Amino acid sequence: LLPSKNLRSTQTEHFNANYPPESDQRKQKIANMITSYKRSVSTISKSTSAQESATAASLQVSWNLAKAKKPFADGELMKSCAVAMVSEVLRHDEKQKKTVVELLKQVPLSANTATQRVEVLAADCFSHLLTDSKKAEAISLAIDSSCDRTDMEQLSVFARFFDGKTFREELLCLLPLTGRTTGEIIFTELTQFFVKNGLDVGKIVSIVTDGAPSMVGQHKGLVGRLSAVKPALLAFHCIIHKSVLCAKLCGKMKETMDTVTRLVNFVCESSSLQHGLFRAMLDEMSAEHKDLLLHSDVHWLSKGRVLERVCDLRDELASFLSTLQSQKAQEFKMFLIDNDMMGYVFFLCDIMSHLNxxxxxxxxxxxxxxxxxxxxxxxxxxESCTFHRFECTPKLSSDILLFLRQPFSVSADGQWTAEAKKLWPSIDEAALQMEVLEMGTSDVLKAQHRDVGVNDFWINMVPQARFKNTRAIAMLLLTMFPSTYICESSYSSMNSIKNQDRNRLSNAHLDQCLRIVTTEYKPDIRSIASSQCCHFSH
Structure with missing residues (x-):
């Protein structure tokens, strides 16, 4: 509290009585008071700056921990390693070593602190994502689901959109599904997330899934329910999943693959001793490979890799099976030395390698x-028949895709422009036709198109004001996901984050860690540190 008016007046009179205005003693006293004040302010400023620096360092370490999918408790380990390194590097300069070590020890990096830092960093990235996605005119979704280490079904939703400068692919949300995973439940969870965060479901122009019934059901699936909200919605089956389905075998090819799989399982899985002897023999023979590979239908590249390894180790396998006395071993040996049977294996290996x-x-x-x-x-x-089995865009004509790649090669007739109108109902079809004609006569755009890539051409070379409708269609097509690869790769990261040693990680923290791992946003560490309540506690 400030002193009362009478008290301040008494103090002033006392000061003037003891230190007259014209005296040197009074001037010295005032100078000392000013110096003392500046020293106090400087001390407070230095303390605040040091605390902010410690907080910024803590944020940076927590960011690196999350990016590397490491546990929160590893923060203290990183601090002890940093202190040990400084102690060794500066062992001949005790004064500097002491200063740096004291600064490092002030950085708060306990497990609880790292957890809080990750929450703040993930929230900052999510805030940037929401801001950019709300400005976007079109959003494409890639959706897939998988179980984590605790058998909790996790719905991974990635969004692709144009933020005004570049196209972004970001984790929109990781939604835990605690009960049944029907299309209705997935639709409800997704729409509730959109409403909660102020996002517009009507901006979704396309969705790509793995083709599961809960996703693509015509009436009760997620796609059907979203189509009721957005009739122009385009839904695709992941093109990579389709390629795997095309690799399904039948007849003699399936029989050959099954035989190779049984052969590999016999050598590697029937006995640990037998498997060890086989690997020892490969090492003694200086073979090209040290072991066989096991087949799994879950892994996209599994069949081709297994067949390649068996073909490469054909002679070694035959030699090893000759040393075994079992009837099954002799049957597999006869399979390996039969040139007709191995002809099917080599042919199948070539086909699978091509698909891989x-x-x-x-x-x-x-x-x-x-x-x-x-x-x-x-x-x-x-091979048009084979191509159509893979084709991922049954609702898009070849003219639409040709327009994206070669906008000067399409005509301005009403056939493909009418289709474009269905994709983007708000565009002016007549204006679109006029823009296509004008673009076809522009020598400047043609020259720029030859020198840059497709994305760069539509983003930077085509003027927004002159070609509003053509640019809108191009941006819509460039926004679409062709596959759920980004979801599949995120599940690999999810299993690394929530591993068997961190299986009690909450769904909220799993979402935050996965967001930091997958995001391309970079938080402003200093700005976040200055907005935090900074202190040196652990």
Missing amino acids: CLSLQLQGKNHTLRTCTRQLKKTFRG
Whole structure:
């Protein structure tokens, strides 16, 4: 509290009586008071700055821990390692070593602190995501579900949209499904998330799923319910899942694959001693590989890899089976030395290797319908029947995709523009036709199109004001997901985060950690630190 008016007056009179205005003693006293004040302010400022720096360091370490999918408790381990490194590096400079070590020890990195830091960082990234997605005109969703380590069904929802500068693929949410996973429940959870966060379901232009009944059911599935809200919604079956379905075997090919699988299981799974002897023999023979691979239908590249390994180790396998006395071993040996049977194996190996190569080319982030369709046409050139089994865009004509890749090659007739009107009902079809004609006469745009990629052309080269409708259609097509690869890869990260040693991790913290692992947003650590209540506690 400030002193009362009478008390302040008495103090002033006392000061003036003891230190007259003209005296040097009075001037010295005032100078000392000013110096003392500045020293106090400087001390407070330094303390606050040190606390903010410690908080920023704590945020940065927590961010790195989450990015690396490490437990929150590893923060203290990182601090002890940092202190140990400084002690060794600066062992000849005791003064500097002491200063740095004291600063490092002030950084709060306990498990509870790291947990709170991850919550703040994930919230900051989510805030940026919501801000950008609300500005976007169109949003595409990739949705898939899988169980975590505790058999909790987790619904992974990724969004792709244009933020005004670039296309982003971000984790929208990870929704735990505690009971049944019907289309109605998934739709309810998804729409509640949109409403809670102020997102517009009507902006969803396409959705890609793994083709499960709960997702693609015509009436009760998620796609059917979303289509009732957005009639122009496009729904696709993941193109990579389709490629796996095309790899399903029958007849003689299935019989051959089953025999190879039984052979591998016999060598590797029937006896640990037998498996160990086989690996020892491969090591002694300096074989190309050290072991066989086990087949799993869950893994996309499994069949091709298993067949390649068996073909590479054919002679070694035959030699090893010759040393065994069992009848089954002799049957597998006869299979390996039979050139006719192995002809089927080599043929199947070539086919599966071809499909594996295609699968790898279709995987990865930031793929679009254009790039995937182009890769399929390149792979199955001249095999139209095979291509149509893979085709992921049954509701999009070839003219629509040609317009995206070669906008100067399409005509301005009413056939494909009418289809474009169905995709984006708000566009002006007549204006779209005029823009296509104008674009076809622009030598400047044609030259720019030759020099840059498709994405860069539509984002940076095509003027928004002159080509509003054509640009809107192009952006809609570039927004669409071709596969659920991004969801599948997130589940690998999810299982690394919520492993057997962290199986009590809450759903909220799992969502936050996975968001940090997958996001391309980078939080402003200093800004967050300055807004926090900073202290040196652990």
